[in-house]
Amino acid sequence: MRRTTIWPILALLLLLGSGAGGRVRAADPFTVRGYYVTVTRTPTFGLDAWKKTIDAARADGANLVVLWTAGGFKSKKFPATWGHNKDHENIRKDFVRDLIDYAHKNEIRVLLGFTPFGYDGVNRMSLEHPDWAATGADGKPIKPFGIHSWGRNLCPAQEDVQRFMLEYVREMYLDFYPNADGLLIESSDYAVCHCKRCGAKFFENEFRFVTAVSEMAWKKNANATVVVYPHYFTGAEAPGLGVRGARREFDPRWTVFYTPHSARPDTDLTKKAKGAIWSDDSPALRTPTEIRDAARHARRSGCTGWVPSFEAFTYTPTEPEDGQQYLVGRRQQPLGFGWLKPEQIPYDELPARVNRVAYREYARNPDLSDTDFRTTLGKDLFGAAATPEAVEDALALQRVFVTGRTWWQAAPVASPDRVRAMKTAGQLSAARRTEYWQALDRLREIEQRYRGKEPFSGLYRPAKWAVGEWAGDTRKLLDP
Ligand SMILES: [Zn+2]
Structure with missing residues (x-):
């Protein structure tokens, strides 16, 4: 038999043998399982490719997938957010709502991911509004940065910026993809704003938006999963950003998100939260041994969920990302698998299958x-x-x-x-x-x-x- 025939049969046998897809057994350490993937950075993947990605996640026992979507949907209110992504399959065909329905049929819940005041889509607003840009640690306007989507991160002290951020996420969630199960509010891991009104108050300012957008989500659906970073509650230094977090009241409806590089687990916060998710980069960048170690670390940290990144990029860089001029103008090959055609997902290739198992x-x-x-x-x-x-x-x-x-x-x-x-x-x-x-x-x-x-x-x-x-x-x- 061809591998394409064998694989679904094997997957079915495994499902039957292990008690099915994303269903959680009493002894399972994690009640929330799945992958974090960036729709916005795979312009060449259409609905078929994404359905296959959901199939892969289900075969791997997922019951939740983070679809990082900002900058990758055709916002009517803020067209600048997708100006870098005009040839993206979801900008052309807007398939994500169908994809979420497909995930639901497969018993997988979907969270929409975005970064407040930074990263894809959002940072491009600084092109139209240079005065919205954040200030660097040196007191000067911050330098442009990005992955695929280039621009300056924004200053959350400004009312216009707060209004934009809330309107943009409202549009993504309420107008475009209301069938999603909630939001991942992924606080920036690369920059804050050091202007006179931000600096030590940066996370206070970001928290205003986090509160407003969470209320928006819960008003739509009282059971919406809203995942936040610990920076607003613990007062701990945000790794790599040079400012301390805020100390605000934690609403137990929130799920909290921890990563190895930008948000360290906090036992007290975990106890208060609806859930705690560990997210590392092991499936995307590492070996099975490191995946095992990540699972052990997540469990030891008291996390109830483990949703690591399995991001694959297929965009064409316009800037020397990773400091490399040779990458400019060449389409990214997903997970570095250069034998694939641009529309082919990498997850059914053997090196990825090793990490999926x-x-x-x-x-x-x-x-x-x-x-x-x-x-x-x-x-x-x-x-x-x-x-x-x-x-x-x-x-x-x-x-x-x-x-x-x-x-x-x-x-x-x-x-x-x-x-x-x-x-x-x-x-x-x-x-x-x-x-x-x-x-x-x-x-x-x-x-x-x-x-x-x-x-x-x-x-x-x-x-x-x-x-x-x-x-x-x-x-x-x-x-x-
Ligand atoms: Zn500021």
Whole structure:
């Protein structure tokens, strides 16, 4: 059978065997499970691609998905918010409402994600209103920044800015996607405003909006899930932002959101909250071992939910993001999988499937032994053809595709262009060259071992592709 036929059957068997999709069993450590994904940064993915993403999430035991949508819907009130995304499938066809219905049919709830006063869509308002822009720590107008959507983050002390922010989210939730189950109010992880009215009062000012937008959501639906950051309640320093949080009253209708890089867990707050969600980057950027460690950390922190990022980008950068000029004008390849067509999701490719199995299994049982994980992984990837050697090769392949990867840049071994940029910048050390040679040799071994062997085509294809990228003169890049 072709893999496309086997996969749904395997998924069905797994569902039957494990007590179905997102349903939570009494012994499960997390009542909320799923992925955080950025619709706004995948302009090439249409409704079909997103339905397949929901299918993948369901097969992995998800019951909630965060769809980060700001900047990716065709706002009538604020067209500047999608000016960078004119060719986005959702701007052209507005499919997200249908996608949410589809998720509901699959017993998955959907939260709409956005950042108050920053990031996608919102930061572009500074192009029309330069006076809305935030002030940097040096007292000067803040520098433009972005991922796909470039502009300046905004100052929440200004009434016009507060009004815009509330109107924009009202439009997204009430007019465009009222079937969503709530909001993720994702406080910025990159900048605050240091003007005279913000600074130490920044989170007080942001909190005014958070309160207003939460009331808007609960007025629409008293059971709406509204997820907030801890910055408004604990008074703790916001990691990396150079200001302390506020100390405001916590409304127990809120669910609280923690991340490793921008919002540390707070036991007292967790006790007061409707729920507490841990969100890290392990499925998108790391290995099964790190996914396991994230599950254990989330459980130890008392979180009732685990919703890590599985973001894949397909936009074309217009600025040297990640500090890399070579990325400008080239479409991002989702999860660094350069063999895919722009409209193809990465989640059914073997390196991603390794992490999906890891998420599914460790979300259910963070104490799962390595032996049991490998047995399950083998069955999932190769069915009856599974061998310990094939599982070891799958783990090795996955490791190659995440080693050195960043949100924007593929692993060096999967991107000669990146290695060329490193060489030009004088960053291609002898140690790195050796590391890349060894990884390429490992891929070559995998390619040769599984050539023409159908049950292992998922393993063969990425290896063959990556080895092919280094054919001919390109290999000389790695010469001393
Ligand atoms: Zn300000």
